[in-house]
Amino acid sequence: MNNLMIKNLRILDGEPTDLLIENGRIAKIAPDQEAGTTPVEDAGGCIAIPALTEAHTHLDKSLLGYPWYHNDVGGGNLMAMIDNERQMKTRLGMDPHVQSMRHALQTAGYGATLIRSHVDIDTTGGLRALEGVMETAEKLADVVEIQTVAFPQSGLMISPGTAELLDDALRMGADLMGGLDPCGVDHDPKGHLDTIFALADKHGKGIDIHLHERGELGAFSMEQTLDRAEALGMKGMITISHAFCLGMPDQARVEGLLERLAALDVAIMTTAPASSPAPLVKQLQAHGIRIGSGNDGIQDTWGPYGNGDMLERAKFVGLRNNLRSDKEMYQALDICAGGGAVAMGKERRTLEVGAPGDLVLVEGVAVAHAIVSHTPRKLVVKAGRVTARDGATLIEAP
Numbered sequence: 001m002n003n004l005m006i007k008n009l010r011i012l013d014g015e016p017t018d019l020l021i022e023n024g025r026i027a028k029i030a031p032d033q034e035a036g037t038t039p040v041e042d043a044g045g046c047i048a049i050p051a052l053t054e055a056h057t058h059l060d061k062s063l064l065g066y067p068w069y070h071n072d073v074g075g076g077n078l079m080a081m082i083d084n085e086r087q088m089k090t091r092l093g094m095d096p097h098v099q100s101m102r103h104a105l106q107t108a109g110y111g112a113t114l115i116r117s118h119v120d121i122d123t124t125g126g127l128r129a130l131e132g133v134m135e136t137a138e139k140l141a142d143v144v145e146i147q148t149v150a151f152p153q154s155g156l157m158i159s160p161g162t163a164e165l166l167d168d169a170l171r172m173g174a175d176l177m178g179g180l181d182p183c184g185v186d187h188d189p190k191g192h193l194d195t196i197f198a199l200a201d202k203h204g205k206g207i208d209i210h211l212h213e214r215g216e217l218g219a220f221s222m223e224q225t226l227d228r229a230e231a232l233g234m235k236g237m238i239t240i241s242h243a244f245c246l247g248m249p250d251q252a253r254v255e256g257l258l259e260r261l262a263a264l265d266v267a268i269m270t271t272a273p274a275s276s277p278a279p280l281v282k283q284l285q286a287h288g289i290r291i292g293s294g295n296d297g298i299q300d301t302w303g304p305y306g307n308g309d310m311l312e313r314a315k316f317v318g319l320r321n322n323l324r325s326d327k328e329m330y331q332a333l334d335i336c337a338g339g340g341a342v343a344m345g346k347e348r349r350t351l352e353v354g355a356p357g358d359l360v361l362v363e364g365v366a367v368a369h370a371i372v373s374h375t376p377r378k379l380v381v382k383a384g385r386v387t388a389r390d391g392a393t394l395i396e397a398p
């Protein structure tokens with residue numbers, strides 16, 4: 001079951017060798033002389049990297065497969081973007097299952113074997129988006145593992161009925177409780193955080209909260225979040241996505257927050273944005289904080305950017321954080337691969353004997369070259385099973 005011999009690959013920037021996967025795990029990395037019965041793939045000298053991790057996206061939102069969407073809503077007005085999206089989803093007749101299949105398969109074709117998707121739960125769409133994404137997760141289980149987050153995109157306290165839907169979503173099987181700007185969107189940090197923590201506690205689930213609030217407002221919401229995590233004994237069960245407030249100039253304030261995040265083993269997810277303050281990965285790493293990255297929504301009503309490629313995202317992580325040396329480029333890759341998996345509470349993807357047989361063969365002369373040029377993917381393997389060739393998954397998108 002799921003045995004595979006890959007010949008003539010280079011582990012990161014290493015010399016050519018062969019790699020054997022047995023029973024879904026890496027069993028041997030050494031030049032191979034035996035002519036066994038295990039299926040063989042010729043890597044042709046490609047670089048092997050651990051499989052990529054898309055730790056923050058929205059599979060129910062992408063307009064992939066639609067004619068190009070002309071956007072009238074500029075950046076900067078969060079509520080206008082939220083309202084526009086909710087209306088357009090209905091107007092365009094988007095099918096969350098079809099859209100999430102297209103998005104997840106494109107991401108998997110680029111080499112991701114793990115995806116965490118926030119899924120809109122609101123009083124317009126109800127649980128329809130979650131049903132669609134969960135159907136995709138089930139269909140693609142052999143290609144990519146998909147975690148779902150029940151996400152109150154249109155607010156919680158400002159939208160009566162949403163809390164009940166979130167309760168239903170967690171009962172239905174959403175993996176995590178979501179949240180969104182307790183002050184900025186809901187204008188009721190106590191109400192918002194008390195509600196999402198009560199629901200998470202009731203269902204025994206972790207939390208992944210979007211926190212775009214900047215500066216001192218974001219720091220306040222973060223502290224309120226950490227207070228509740230501490231009181232409920234949720235060490236290691238919280239992710240804070242974006243966490244723009246950690247990019248504020250007051251370093252003494254940021255250091256104090258980082259100490260608390262580390263003590264509660266809170267994971268931070270950053271897209272390494274070009275247009276916002278952002279957590280600095282070296283500073284987080286110095287505190288031993290788990291870090292993941294993600295493309296966030298791609299080609300949706302929020303904007304035209306993104307394609308689901310986590311190797312391209314590694315380049316943005318490097319650019320945003322001034323990573324330049326080969327060693328630093330490995331760190332950028334790790335945040336988008338094995339480290340991202342750990343941030344999601346999963347086993348680290350790494351190219352060592354005993355590790356999961358999840359890897360990607362990438363063209364290019366060196367890892368840094370592969371990242372900056374996000375070079376073509378020759379082969380994607382999940383647990384010893386080939387899932388994509390030359391950028392296309394073996395399962396076709398609808």
Ligand SMILES: [Zn+2]
Binds near residue numbers: 056058118210296297
């Ligand atoms: Zn998001």
